[in-house]
Amino acid sequence: MSDLENFTPKLTADGSFTFVSQEFGESFHSHYGAKQESFFKFVEPTQLATAAQKPVLRLLDICYGLGYNTAAALQTIWAVNPSCCVEVIGLELNPSVPQAAIAHHLFNNWNCNYIEILKELAFEHQVQTPCLKAKLLIGDARTTITLVHQSGFWADAIFLDPFSPPQCPQLWAVEFIKQLSLCLHQDGLLATYSCSAAVRTALLSAGLIIGSTPPVGRRSPGTVAAHSGSAELKNYLALTPLSQAEKEHLLTRAAIPYRDPQLSDSTEVIVMRRQQEQQTSWLEPTSRWRKRWLLGTQGRDFMGTSL
Numbered sequence: 001m002s003d004l005e006n007f008t009p010k011l012t013a014d015g016s017f018t019f020v021s022q023e024f025g026e027s028f029h030s031h032y033g034a035k036q037e038s039f040f041k042f043v044e045p046t047q048l049a050t051a052a053q054k055p056v057l058r059l060l061d062i063c064y065g066l067g068y069n070t071a072a073a074l075q076t077i078w079a080v081n082p083s084c085c086v087e088v089i090g091l092e093l094n095p096s097v098p099q100a101a102i103a104h105h106l107f108n109n110w111n112c113n114y115i116e117i118l119k120e121l122a123f124e125h126q127v128q129t130p131c132l133k134a135k136l137l138i139g140d141a142r143t144t145i146t147l148v149h150q151s152g153f154w155a156d157a158i159f160l161d162p163f164s165p166p167q168c169p170q171l172w173a174v175e176f177i178k179q180l181s182l183c184l185h186q187d188g189l190l191a192t193y194s195c196s197a198a199v200r201t202a203l204l205s206a207g208l209i210i211g212s213t214p215p216v217g218r219r220s221p222g223t224v225a226a227h228s229g230s231a232e233l234k235n236y237l238a239l240t241p242l243s244q245a246e247k248e249h250l251l252t253r254a255a256i257p258y259r260d261p262q263l264s265d266s267t268e269v270i271v272m273r274r275q276q277e278q279q280t281s282w283l284e285p286t287s288r289w290r291k292r293w294l295l296g297t298q299g300r301d302f303m304g305t306s307l
Helices: 034-043 068-080 096-103 115-124 141-150 174-182 197-205 231-237 244-249 267-279 286-294 297-302
Strands: 056-062 085-092 126-129 132-138 155-160 184-192 208-213 222-227
Touching: 034 068, 034 184, 056 068, 056 141, 068 085, 068 115, 068 155, 085 141, 096 115, 115 126, 115 132, 132 141, 141 174, 174 184, 174 197, 184 208, 197 208, 197 222, 244 286
Parallel strands: 056 085, 056 155, 085 132, 155 184
Antiparallel strands: 126 132, 184 222, 208 222
């Protein structure tokens, strides 16, 4: 059996398909809708329709996966400004994932005009056209992000889309998030589907400021982050500041972040390190926070979050 045959398309609620990772035991996208997740959790929070007015726009796609987030970004950018020159760097551990998405024709119901571009990126790992310079770096993102930083690449938008923190803590650790912050333009925006307190603490520890993004399908919101001087995020935060429940969530043991000091530890070591820190912490138990907010509507809306 080839690696491509390890991936079977799974229908999601919006009519688009995703895969289930055998390695991580999770779907690559929400069952509420793979395609809508790309647009509403990543493209809209990073305000790409506005950023597309720039002559050059740089995108860093962490965990490229099937390629949906990059596809949604290109579709949005070029619908606004067909002459915008886009530079994309995608980081992906398993090259068979984007290749399987092409082999199973998963973009056919997207009305996507860029299937040939996505195919070349999946199989050749680089594409260059008059309006696109794209590169797919294969390997552990903790290693390849160093190459991105050393190249001087400053992203106008970063999509942070690993598997969940308990399953893939290495890409949510403080040290990895700090590497991302070094690759984020001073006026750029980072978006992720996660509202985990541990993830948000890691973003704050990297010197970024954060806000919520609207829920898509499920109850829990996502997160948007930027450098403190970002005018784009300040405008966004005027519409979507953290709720009181979310602020207090960051004061509980759930907010203790994952740590990977040398960017090389195994999942088991990173998870155990956090558990040990939680056990000795003086922070409020997360169960107490949950009980306090469970009675309020705002709290109920936020209870869908992973801790």
